[in-house]
Amino acid sequence: MSAQVSSPDDALIDQHSNANEERAELGKDEIYHLLQNERRRNVLKYLRDRDGPVQMRDIAEQVAAWEHDTTVQALMSDQRQRVYIALYQAHLPKLDEEGIIDYNQSRGIVEKKPQAERLISYLEQPEDSETDDDVESDRPWGTYYLGVSGMSALAIGASGLGLPAFEAIPHLFVALVIMSVYTALTFWQVLDDFEMAEDN
Numbered sequence: 653m654s655a656q657v658s659s660p661d662d663a664l665i666d667q668h669s670n671a672n673e674e675r676a677e678l679g680k681d682e683i684y685h686l687l688q689n690e691r692r693r694n695v696l697k698y699l700r701d702r703d704g705p706v707q708m709r710d711i712a713e714q715v716a717a718w719e720h721d722t723t724v725q726a727l728m729s730d731q732r733q734r735v736y737i738a739l740y741q742a743h744l745p746k747l748d749e750e751g752i753i754d755y756n757q758s759r760g761i762v763e764k765k766p767q768a769e770r771l772i773s774y775l776e777q778p779e780d781s782e783t784d785d786d787v788e789s790d791r792p793w794g795t796y797y798l799g800v801s802g803m804s805a806l807a808i809g810a811s812g813l814g815l816p817a818f819e820a821i822p823h824l825f826v827a828l829v830i831m832s833v834y835t836a837l838t839f840w841q842v843l844d845d846f847e848m849a850e851d852n
Contacts, residue, residue: 678750678767683774686750691735692743693775694718699753699764700772708744708760712736793841800837804830 678686687693694715699706713724716735720727744762748755752771754763810818811826818826 678770682750683771686747686752686771687774689743690719691715691738692747695739695743695747695762696752696764696768696772696775699762699768700775702764705761705763708739708755708762709736711762712739715739796837800833804833 687696695711697718698711698714712735713727713732716727716731717724719735720731740757744753744755745757747753750767751765752768754765755761807818807826807830811821811823
């Protein structure tokens, strides 16, 4: 029984394969950078439910249709061409370089790689993550504003009727106090919202 001997070519293939696997492990910053561009997101959206090779032209047409909120059939030729050129020259090579897709530029063929599924999963998260992250403050701001409105109405009424405690206070001063209270309350709410956003 003879032992199987690995050739130098096999070793090179293994090294190349391992290098590709290492390169495919993208960090969150790289993923964010890749998904930052709407056209790259749309490419992944197109590839999401497709297995095997697809025509680059089909991707470009659908991305252009999404961008112009129309159908592929209703696209103008210049709309198709602008998206086609951008995908051909920049976005598909970038996704290929990062190991997300296999892009044969000369044949115009695109095929998603396993790493694409990871980006697609990030792509599908924003709506859910917004719901989770947009945690509202525990402060009952509506109650605060309602309380201030009630006190303001009482103060204005008392000042207008000239009640003993308010007859010596000018109407302008009452108005300034009410405005200051509303301003302080609004500033407090804005500051609270900012702190909540930083915590999330």
